[in-house]
Amino acid sequence: MPIIRNILRVQGGSAKAAALFDFIADRTLGRGSVDFNRITPMPPWVFREATNRDLLKKYGEENCSRGWCMQNWGCAQNVLHPEETQRLYDNGDTLRFDTEDNDVWELIQKLSLIFKDVYLDYLWASEDVGSNVGAMQFKDGEILIEFIPAAGSRVAVEKSLDILGARAADFGLVYDPNSGNYEYRGSDSLGKA
Numbered sequence: 181m182p183i184i185r186n187i188l189r190v191q192g193g194s195a196k197a198a199a200l201f202d203f204i205a206d207r208t209l210g211r212g213s214v215d216f217n218r219i220t221p222m223p224p225w226v227f228r229e230a231t232n233r234d235l236l237k238k239y240g241e242e243n244c245s246r247g248w249c250m251q252n253w254g255c256a257q258n259v260l261h262p263e264e265t266q267r268l269y270d271n272g273d274t275l276r277f278d279t280e281d282n283d284v285w286e287l288i289q290k291l292s293l294i295f296k297d298v299y300l301d302y303l304w305a306s307e308d309v310g311s312n313v314g315a316m317q318f319k320d321g322e323i324l325i326e327f328i329p330a331a332g333s334r335v336a337v338e339k340s341l342d343i344l345g346a347r348a349a350d351f352g353l354v355y356d357p358n359s360g361n362y363e364y365r366g367s368d369s370l371g372k373a
Contacts, residue, residue, distance in 0.1 A: 183306070184278065190295075191273070197272070211269065214259045291318075292319060334362065
């Protein structure tokens, strides 16, 4: 299960950013945290415990937590480590949070329908560098900018590294000028880039 780093930036002034961040905050942690239930609440009938085939058959995948989350939030569960997200928040216009397996651009698009008068810049990158990476800008539910590079391309790797705040060598990647792309060199080449 790769972790996805998500970045949400609000353009429209500090008061509007604060209002949006208060709206999506986990109520027990406060501004800087993120709780997807604040955007699309999980209904009370959803089975939230660990499931097996019998329970999935009984309730239906869409009525069990993981299936419902995938269908309505775009990822398998709520934000990972919201307390860490809150601790790292600097009271600015940008939040960083992690999700499991997938980006949540459709949820951010929905959030832009709630906060119609701001621009929402949303970037994401998988720790599986060069795959599941992109950037979008929303306003009032509209996608204004969409940048999703081809998986494994030089652009995808470099955008991933930028979003993750990492270097190629951190992931065993080395740029090969002959191919014009990054290559995995494994642990033997770490630090030699």
